Amino acid sequence: MDRRGFIGAGAALALVPLLRQAWAATPAAVDHAAMGHGAMGAETMPAAAALGLPAGLALPALPLLRNQSALPGVFSAALSAGAQALPLLPGKPATVFWSYNGQVPGPTIEVFEGDEVRLHFENRLSQPTTIHWHGLPIPAEQDGNPQDPVLPGGSREYRFTLPQGCAGSYWYHPHPHGHTAEQVYMGLAGVFVVKSRKDPLAHLPEQRLVLSDLKLDADGKVAANSDADRMDGREGQFLLVNGAWRPQLTLGVGERQRWRVWNASSARVLKLALPGHELELVGSDGGLLQRPHRVDSVLLPPGARAELVVTGRFAPGHGAGLLALPYRRGKMMSAEQDVNLTLLELRRGTVAKATAQLPARLREIQPLGAPALRRRVVLSEDMANPQAMFLINGKTFDMERVDFHGKVGQVEEWDIDNQADMDHPFHIHGTQFQVLARRNNGVWREEAFLAWRDVANVSAGETLRLRFRQDMPGLRMFHCHILEHEDAGMMGMLRVQP
Numbered sequence: 001m002d003r004r005g006f007i008g009a010g011a012a013l014a015l016v017p018l019l020r021q022a023w024a025a026t027p028a029a030v031d032h033a034a035m036g037h038g039a040m041g042a043e044t045m046p047a048a049a050a051l052g053l054p055a056g057l058a059l060p061a062l063p064l065l066r067n068q069s070a071l072p073g074v075f076s077a078a079l080s081a082g083a084q085a086l087p088l089l090p091g092k093p094a095t096v097f098w099s100y101n102g103q104v105p106g107p108t109i110e111v112f113e114g115d116e117v118r119l120h121f122e123n124r125l126s127q128p129t130t131i132h133w134h135g136l137p138i139p140a141e142q143d144g145n146p147q148d149p150v151l152p153g154g155s156r157e158y159r160f161t162l163p164q165g166c167a168g169s170y171w172y173h174p175h176p177h178g179h180t181a182e183q184v185y186m187g188l189a190g191v192f193v194v195k196s197r198k199d200p201l202a203h204l205p206e207q208r209l210v211l212s213d214l215k216l217d218a219d220g221k222v223a224a225n226s227d228a229d230r231m232d233g234r235e236g237q238f239l240l241v242n243g244a245w246r247p248q249l250t251l252g253v254g255e256r257q258r259w260r261v262w263n264a265s266s267a268r269v270l271k272l273a274l275p276g277h278e279l280e281l282v283g284s285d286g287g288l289l290q291r292p293h294r295v296d297s298v299l300l301p302p303g304a305r306a307e308l309v310v311t312g313r314f315a316p317g318h319g320a321g322l323l324a325l326p327y328r329r330g331k332m333m334s335a336e337q338d339v340n341l342t343l344l345e346l347r348r349g350t351v352a353k354a355t356a357q358l359p360a361r362l363r364e365i366q367p368l369g370a371p372a373l374r375r376r377v378v379l380s381e382d383m384a385n386p387q388a389m390f391l392i393n394g395k396t397f398d399m400e401r402v403d404f405h406g407k408v409g410q411v412e413e414w415d416i417d418n419q420a421d422m423d424h425p426f427h428i429h430g431t432q433f434q435v436l437a438r439r440n441n442g443v444w445r446e447e448a449f450l451a452w453r454d455v456a457n458v459s460a461g462e463t464l465r466l467r468f469r470q471d472m473p474g475l476r477m478f479h480c481h482i483l484e485h486e487d488a489g490m491m492g493m494l495r496v497q498p
């Protein structure tokens with residue numbers, strides 16, 4: 001059967017839930033071979049080893065986007081999106097990416113709280129695009145909504161001022177109607193760091209780690225999405241860090257480093273661990289936590305960020321570096337991640353470095369007060385309906401439909417109820433939320449600590465209770481951050497009234 005034909009064939013799609021049940025009954029059968037390569041649109045990726053992508057190089061630094069303004073408190077620069085061939089596989093022709101300013105990942109934007117940001121953007125792609133400033137509290141009309149496309153050959157300026165208190169690790173990526181997944185996997189994404197002038201961790205050496213997926217076809221080209229990718233969310237043969245495969249980083253014994261980590265993959269839920277070392281979670285999407293939390297692992301859904309403080313211990317018997325531990329997210333057409341993946345290899349520094357202090361208090365986070373209103377948001381899947389497979393409150397995204405009306409300054413409480421079979425990471429634009437509690441198997445559990453987030457994984461069968469406040473009027477998208485699901489319509493709109 002023609003692989004392309006699969007998604008359009010309602011009859012074939014109706015089989016998927018049945019197949020899924022069969023697989024669930026026999027977990028051992030859930031692998032590529034059992035699914036028959038290509039027969040049901042399943043994976044046909046060439047193996048990583050066959051492609052010859054070099055591994056083990058030094059961790060690439062992320063180049064900064066240069067500020068062209070001489071005015072204090074103003075950051076001004078230009079970004080353009082276009083095709084760019086980059087050498088990737090030795091002895092093979094260069095691989096074509098779509099990139100910001102010719103770089104994959106895109107140039108890093110680094111500014112301070114309170115800065116005014118002016119970005120001149122030019123679209124040299126053959127598709128409409130936008131730049132969405134993921135997680136930043138900025139005006140809706142500057143936020144790269146799908147309603148505001150920049151056409152091929154077109155340009156615009158994005159302009160916004162970053163409020164005090166928003167220091168954190170954000171990112172930017174395209175958000176055009178229906179083409180977000182493709183534009184991101186082709187290479188369009190970059191990080192956006194907002195710094196505070198009173199940063200309690202400024203004394204620590206900092207590493208920035210952008211995790212992204214690369215899926216190549218047998219010719220070394222960036223592969224198109226398969227049917228399995230459209231269903232499950234795309235995963236590739238390579239999980240890259242700053243564009244490199246399993247790069248190496250040196251850490252001294254006793255040395256303490258601050259790591260900012262971005263999950264810029266389309267769909268992977270990463271359960272990060274660093275066995276043999278000390279790991280402290282100190283920040284989430286919207287900046288620092290109130291205090292450090294010693295952890296064994298950190299769950300980072302697609303789109304989310306974490307700030308970690310890592311202390312080099314090199315405990316005997318470990319030695320691996322940064323790992324993604326096995327995690328099952330309910331995929332239907334492709335294999336689950338059942339093994340550890342090494343993201344980054346750590347080399348023991350020759351000279352032991354003094355262990356820098358880690359402050360006991362990082363900042364205050366005020367809990368959001370009692371909500372002015374409550375809403376229920378049900379996530380579901382209808383595999384028998386290829387036009388509307390991924391649903392929010394029974395509906396697929398419609399650019400003409402506003403799903404909810406809210407008010408500036410009002411606290412809202414949302415229950416995100418995932419009645420589907422896959423995990424769906426929930427994201428909302430324009431603000432940060434606080435997760436209060438989660439319900440699994442009928443039991444509510446309070447969240448262990450306060451954090452500002454803009455993405456939270458909602459696993460299959462789970463209900464997540466969160467609160468947020470929107471401080472600016474306008475149209476705000478909320479959606480699943482598996483980009484293929486977003487493109488397929490698992491997205492809604494909140495209109496915030498002045």
Ligand code: C2O
Nearest residue numbers: 132134175303477
């Ligand atoms: Cu990072 Cu609406 O997306």
Ligand code: CU
Nearest residue numbers: 134135428429
């Ligand atoms: Cu966003």
Ligand code: CU
Nearest residue numbers: 424480482485
């Ligand atoms: Cu989803």
